[in-house]
Amino acid sequence: MKYRVLSILRVLGLIVYLLFAVFPLVWIILTSIKPINEVYSFPIKYLPSRISFDAYRYLFSFARFQVYFKNSFLVATVSALFSTSFSLMSGYVLSRFQFKLKHFLLLTLFFVQMLPTYLLMIPQFTMFSKLKLTNTLLSIVIIYTGFGAAFGAIMARAFFKSLPKEIEEAAWIDGCSRFEALLKVVLPVFLPNVGAIFSFCFVNSWNEVFTAVLFIHSDHKMTVPVALYSFVSKAGIQWNVMAAGIVVALLPTVLVFAIAQRYIIQGLTQGALKG
Amino acid sequence: MKRLRFWIFLMLLPTFALIFFINLYPLVRGGVISFQRLTVFTLNRPRFIGFENYRTLITDPNFWNIILNTVVWIFFSVLFQLVFGFILALLLVKPFKGRGLYMGVVFYPWALSGFAIGLLWSWILNGQFGILNDILIKLHLIKQPISFLSDPRFAMFSVIMINVWYGIPFFAIMLLAALQSVPKELYEAAQIDGATMWHRLVRITIPCIKPAITSTVLLRIIWVMNFPDIIYGTTRGGPAGATNILSVQMINIVYYQNNFGKASALGIIITGVLLAFSVAYLIVAEKGAFEL
Numbered sequence: 269m270k271y272r273v274l275s276i277l278r279v280l281g282l283i284v285y286l287l288f289a290v291f292p293l294v295w296i297i298l299t300s301i302k303p304i305n306e307v308y309s310f311p312i313k314y315l316p317s318r319i320s321f322d323a324y325r326y327l328f329s330f331a332r333f334q335v336y337f338k339n340s341f342l343v344a345t346v347s348a349l350f351s352t353s354f355s356l357m358s359g360y361v362l363s364r365f366q367f368k369l370k371h372f373l374l375l376t377l378f379f380v381q382m383l384p385t386y387l388l389m390i391p392q393f394t395m396f397s398k399l400k401l402t403n404t405l406l407s408i409v410i411i412y413t414g415f416g417a418a419f420g421a422i423m424a425r426a427f428f429k430s431l432p433k434e435i436e437e438a439a440w441i442d443g444c445s446r447f448e449a450l451l452k453v454v455l456p457v458f459l460p461n462v463g464a465i466f467s468f469c470f471v472n473s474w475n476e477v478f479t480a481v482l483f484i485h486s487d488h489k490m491t492v493p494v495a496l497y498s499f500v501s502k503a504g505i506q507w508n509v510m511a512a513g514i515v516v517a518l519l520p521t522v523l524v525f526a527i528a529q530r531y532i533i534q535g536l537t538q539g540a541l542k543g
Numbered sequence: 544m545k546r547l548r549f550w551i552f553l554m555l556l557p558t559f560a561l562i563f564f565i566n567l568y569p570l571v572r573g574g575v576i577s578f579q580r581l582t583v584f585t586l587n588r589p590r591f592i593g594f595e596n597y598r599t600l601i602t603d604p605n606f607w608n609i610i611l612n613t614v615v616w617i618f619f620s621v622l623f624q625l626v627f628g629f630i631l632a633l634l635l636v637k638p639f640k641g642r643g644l645y646m647g648v649v650f651y652p653w654a655l656s657g658f659a660i661g662l663l664w665s666w667i668l669n670g671q672f673g674i675l676n677d678i679l680i681k682l683h684l685i686k687q688p689i690s691f692l693s694d695p696r697f698a699m700f701s702v703i704m705i706n707v708w709y710g711i712p713f714f715a716i717m718l719l720a721a722l723q724s725v726p727k728e729l730y731e732a733a734q735i736d737g738a739t740m741w742h743r744l745v746r747i748t749i750p751c752i753k754p755a756i757t758s759t760v761l762l763r764i765i766w767v768m769n770f771p772d773i774i775y776g777t778t779r780g781g782p783a784g785a786t787n788i789l790s791v792q793m794i795n796i797v798y799y800q801n802n803f804g805k806a807s808a809l810g811i812i813i814t815g816v817l818l819a820f821s822v823a824y825l826i827v828a829e830k831g832a833f834e835l
């Protein structure tokens with residue numbers, strides 16, 4: 269009897285949390301496909317009487333979101349590619365070799381991971397303006413790559429540590445060089461983890477807003493978060509358009525997370541806890 | 544041997560060169576700028592002014608209010624994230640059909656842009672057309688709609704609620720991993736001894752995962768302190784400074800006052816607090832919960 273009550277409570281708890289977690293996303297999607305008069309209707313209409321894509325049409329023609337989306341995609345992809353490659357290289361070395369500065373380098377990685385982007389944006393801005401690189405996508409690509417490489421290296425190191433050294437050594441005995449062993453034996457096993465690191469870096473770059481707002485001024489160079497930021501202060505942006513903009517900003521990360529979440533979670537818990 | 548060492552150096556170079564130029568050098572540069580009068584219009588003509596920036600910051604009558612807000616924001620955000628994240632982890636620890644799918648669905652907020660989440664919730668909490676007011680009125684819990692984000696009495700509570708919604712998955716993920724590593728034998732032995740569920744929770748589960756709780760909480764304190772995104776998507780520190788925390792204030796000084804020197808001084812103060820917590824975290828972490 270007591271067991272029955274408990275399991276009912278458990279199911280109830282899980283359902284309540286599911287609704288709580290999913291509801292905001294559902295509501296913003298519903299708002300984005302409502303005809304404008306139903307967005308501001310009183311009393312509130314929960315479901316649209318007809319599905320309207322006006323908000324998305326406005327977003328991708330008049331508000332030029334196709335440009336911002338392309339910029340965001342470019343910035344996030346390029347920086348994630350570089351930071352993944354760099355972090356794989358350093359993560360491998362940090363997991364497999366002993367050397368003098370290793371402890372210091374690891375401490376540096378952990379420390380750097382705690383510095384948020386906004387905290388360093390002023391000195392970065394003065395540095396990049398000396399190089400005449402502010403207001404370029406390149407500048408934020410470089411910055412995001414730096415942040416990505418730091419936490420990517422921690423993830424990569426944790427992954428490599430969980431991979432038995434013997435697999436590699438067996439390949440050496442079979443006559444593979446160190447590099448060949450990495451390419452032919454380690455990488456195939458490691459591919460899901462590479463995906464996890466890549467998606468983690470991608471998501472973080474995609475979401476970054478404060479540095480981008482400070483660095484980017486020209487309209488055609490804006491990323492999606494910068495465009496949303498400028499929406500807030502722009503008069504006359506209706507909430508269905510805002511909602512559509514939010515959906516566009518969120519959807520790619522929801523998709524990436526849906527695909528890679530298992531491996532990201534694995535990497536995260538391994539990186540922080542003894543696993 | 545020499546070749547190997549060169550190879551190690553080469554593999555480490557891109558990551559650490561970038562970290563130096565993007566993180567470490569700017570950190571030092573920020574320290575220098577904090578002693579300068581530097582605005583966006585005088586980028587090439589910085590002037591050293593000693594502790595002037597720090598003095599204006601600390602003598603600002605709002606400064607202690609901002610500190611208090613920051614403490615409230617961190618304390619209640621992390622507390623409720625921990626409590627609800629722990630409950631969720633407990634609900635999920637026993638496998639059931641569809642658990643993987645369930646976790647995949649409910650953990651999604653974790654990957655979302657905090658800024659966009661702030662914007663999203665400001666529509667839900669809207670004083671006029673917000674659905675939350677509508678639901679609360681229909682349930683007869685309130686009579687008049689509440690201006691959740693523009694009433695100073697409710698604003699801090701509201702942004703903390705959003706942050707809790709956002710942060711539960713992280714705690715649940717970390718604590719679930721810890722729960723799954725608690726040896727099964729302990730529970731079996733307790734069952735034989737006739738321990739109640741409450742006893743098992745307090746005497747076995749919590750002591751076993753305490754290192755994980757401590758390190759997750761410390762990590763989260765650091766992270767929440769440095770998380771202006773949600774507040775920036777909703778109130779930008781308003782109304783009347785009710786939700787202004789250190790990180791939000793720093794961004795406001797950059798964006799609205801264009802005063803890089805003053806903002807850097809605040810940045811250094813934040814870094815100091817951050818450093819204290821980071822050291823605490825690393826000490827706790829090195830002691831047990833994870834290895835470096």
